[in-house]
Amino acid sequence: GAGVSQSPRYKVAKRGQDVALRCDPISGHVSLFWYQQALGQGPEFLTYFQNEAQLDKSGLPSDRFFAERPEGSVSTLKIQRTQQEDSAVYLCASNEGSGRAYTGELFFGEGSRLTVL
């Protein structure tokens, strides 16, 4: 596809359920990011992949959050035992560059809005 694709767009989960959010970046993009955006706030960094390698997961709020990108393209963010505070929009973004070739311009998907009841 032409842009970053995320699914599902909307997810309602009962507290304690596990959820999986998918991101399909722009073809050939090396760098992939996950951000969490709470209502009225800016996006907060969660994790960064360069190809299949997860180089930074310092923003993941707890060990209930797990992300992977096994083949260096599609990525999945998994949240186990969801809590109400996990309710947010989860944004995926990608960029073709890495290292010195990467200047910070990110292309965002439409996001997955998670509501935990």
Added chain:
Amino acid sequence: QKEVEQNSGPLSVPEGAIASLNCTYSDRGSQSFFWYRQYSGKSPELIMSIYSNGDKEDGRFTAQLNKASQYVSLLIRDSQPSDSATYLCAVFNDYKLSFGAGTTVTVRA
């Protein structure tokens, strides 16, 4: 202290006026600076990037960067109702983009 701070909104301006948005950042080693626009319920879209001190103009938008003061600003000239959105300041370090909380701008017709 958050890495990126933006002036609190909301900011309401009449159509045709100039909207002025400010942003400060804490890390002197920051390399690149961006302004993203986010309409309600949509994802952020890049509208301006600036890498060196001074002004950069693109249409009705002007970004200003002062690395000594760790300050970035965005001016929107001749504001239009379609400019009503939240504007996010973003700062790039190494590989990571850090965002401010955003300033919501409303342009009154």
